[in-house]
Amino acid sequence: MDDRFEGLRQQRHLLYDRFAVAQVAVSSDGLEVTFAGPMETGVRVGGFAVVEVADRCVVVQVRSVEVVEREGPELDLEVREQVHGYGVSAARARPMMRALHGSAVTLGELDSAGFTVLPRTVPFGESPIRPATAGEVAAVAAGLPAGAATLDVGVLNQAPQVAAQLRATGFGRHTFMCGQSGSGKTYTTGGLLERLLRRTSLPILVFDPNSDHVHLGATADPADESPAAVRHRAVAGDVYVARARGFGSPFTLCLDFSDLEVDTQALLLRMHPVRDLDDFHALRQVTSTLTAPYSAADVAAAAAATPEGARLAKRIANLGIADWELWRREGERSAADFDIRTKRCVVVDIGSLPTPDERTAVVLALLGRRWATRRRRDPVLLVIDEAHNVLPAATDNPLLAATTDLGTLIAGEGRKFGLHLFVATQRPGKVHPNVVSQCDNLVLMRMNGAADIAALAGFFSHVPRPMLEQATGFGLGEALFAGPIAPVPVLAKVGRRVSPQGGADVPATWAEVTS
Structure with missing residues (x-):
């Protein structure tokens, strides 16, 4: 890293320290929350965060986070080098500064007794927001099911020591x-x-x-x-x-072949009720005379015994359906x-x-x-x-x-x-x-x-x-x-x-x- 870049970086850090973005959240309805803060805010999509509102702590789940750019303050700069051969000694500029902006939804409130699920909270103005601590995440995770039977499936990404339920x-x-x-x-x-x-x-x-x-x-x-x-x-x-x-x-x-509906049997036999009109009719006629359970071999034998079923019997034989390993044996x-x-x-x-x-x-x-x-x-x-x-x-x-x-x-x-x-x-x-x-x-x-x-x-x-x-x-x-x-x-x-x-x-x- 050359000295010039390091100098610029330090100057930008001074700007961020001097003109920091307030790490705050607001909610006009007690349900939907928007927030902003510096890049180091620490909140993550899907994670729990705490908004410290007066004497209460509102728990929210972060739904979106994005990096936004905004113009910084107007700065008067002293120019120490010649610019295109002209003697410029001063300039004004607005550096671009980055911050986080996001949305969340309220889940309830947290106090010394634990976490209480609420459908919405009292609306609040600009109040500090921060990521929930591991202990707070555990309290929220324990309170969210509200007494319902749960299955522990693993651990939360936000707090690996807390069970995901x-x-x-x-x-x-x-x-x-x-x-x-x-x-x-x-x-x-x-x-x-x-x-x-x-x-x-x-x-x-x-x-x-x-x-x-x-x-x-x-x-x-x-x-x-x-x-x-x-x-x-x-x-x-x-x-x-x-x-x-x-x-x-x-x-x-x-x-058993009889476990399948006749229409499904026809599909196995590559038959269409219209295109294979005679064979389909023969299948219906033959299966109506059989007592379940019956096999594909039983259908073929019954079909072969009648002139109108001969084609059906040949179809079963040619496709080898009766020889499948699937069919039940004695x-x-x-x-x-x-x-x-x-x-x-x-x-x-x-x-x-x-x-x-x-x-x-x-x-x-x-x-x-x-x-x-x-x-x-x-x-x-x-x-x-x-x-x-x-x-x-x-x-x-x-x-x-x-x-x-x-x-x-x-x-x-x-x-x-x-x-x-x-x-x-x-x-x-x-x-x-x-x-x-x-x-x-x-x-x-x-x-x-x-x-x-x-x-x-x-x-x-x-x-x-x-x-x-x-x-x-x-x-x-x-x-x-x-x-x-x-x-x-x-x-x-x-x-x-x-x-x-x-x-x-x-x-x-x-x-x-x-x-």
């Missing part, structure tokens, strides 16, 4: 989880499911396309005697994992018969099935069964991991299109029947917008694209956009929780999980330099 009842609304590959999305999903298992009685049905959650009923360290691990072992026996044959699961992932129980009312958690390992159509058929059958029995009003959390493979934004696959139609129906109408979605994906644009738009909760992890942030801002307008933009700088396991699951939008580092982790990246040992 979510409202358990918030999972009674649809949840959208988004994070790019490598952000810790699978780890976080497993951690949330663990906590729901340990702290609630909400039944959970997990569609697991990558076999990431098949160890949810175990602990990673058998010797772990932490309270979380002990509690998890107590509920682990209520986790049932259904996998395809050959994976060693006590619960075989299988279906002594097995169809996954469609799982009664979620008697099980805390069922993990359906659709990733263990060999073909995409088999995986989609399982999702259609199980979601269809949940929808068909919706009037029982049995609450259940339907977890769809890697949801772009199940509820895509666009597809030319009629079977996937049917799954998406069912998913959007549940998203729009299911909540009043107790059907609550938890949809996880890498980018918002990959899941059908009619599903995302029905989600009230957002769990956002690291994102790279500005376009994805803009899309999320459109879907989740109740979350301040500057908070969404924080996701581009998230580290591994950091997340924004917003919606009914959180008393206020929460920026947190996800805590430890006790079940074995799935979905880890392949080790990059190939990058090691060898001699």
Whole structure:
């Protein structure tokens, strides 16, 4: 750093000391707050701050912070060097000075007895604002849930010694989880499911396309005697994992052909009700004569026995549908018969099935069964991991299109029947917008694209956009929780999980330099 630059820097520091921006906040309605201050103010988007108003401390959450430039005072300067050959001895100038400006919302008031949630406070004029101390953050975090049942999901970014808490009842609304590959999305999903298992009685049905959650009923360290691990072992026996044959699961992932609606059977057989008029009619006629449960082989045999069903039988044979590993065998129980009312958690390992159509058929059958029995009003959390493979934004696959139609129906109408979605994906644009738009909760992890942030801002307008933009700088396991699951939008580092982790990246040992 040369002497001239250092001299200029010192002069600017003198200006900032002499003409400092007041570090103050104002509120005309006791709810919305604006503030200003020097660059060293210390407040951060999503963090808690305290406004010291007369004899009370108003707690606010910062929603936006930006650097603004303003003209400084007019200065008379002595010029000691010649300017373009002219003898100029003095000049006037207005240096540009930078400060912070931002907005916040009031949460309540803090006193010696603790934090009190208030819908709004008394309006106030210019009053000092500062970041909340760690002790104040702890008091606010403890008071925000206002007695509601909570789940500790990790620690707050602002104060790593303070637990980040979510409202358990918030999972009674649809949840959208988004994070790019490598952000810790699978780890976080497993951690949330663990906590729901340990702290609630909400039944959970997990569609697991990558076999990431098949160890949810175990602990990673058998010797772990932490309270979380002990509690998890107590509920682990209520986790049932259904996998395809050959994976060693006590619960075989299988279906009867009759578990599928006739229209879905037709989609599996690549039939259209108009273009394949005769075959579609034959399918309806044949299945109406069969008693459930029946198999695809039963349909083919019954169709072959009639002249009008011969083409249908050949279609089944040519497509090899009857040979799928998915179909139930003697002594097995169809996954469609799982009664979620008697099980805390069922993990359906659709990733263990060999073909995409088999995986989609399982999702259609199980979601269809949940929808068909919706009037029982049995609450259940339907977890769809890697949801772009199940509820895509666009597809030319009629079977996937049917799954998406069912998913959007549940998203729009299911909540009043107790059907609550938890949809996880890498980018918002990959899941059908009619599903995302029905989600009230957002769990956002690291994102790279500005376009994805803009899309999320459109879907989740109740979350301040500057908070969404924080996701581009998230580290591994950091997340924004917003919606009914959180008393206020929460920026947190996800805590430890006790079940074995799935979905880890392949080790990059190939990058090691060898001699």
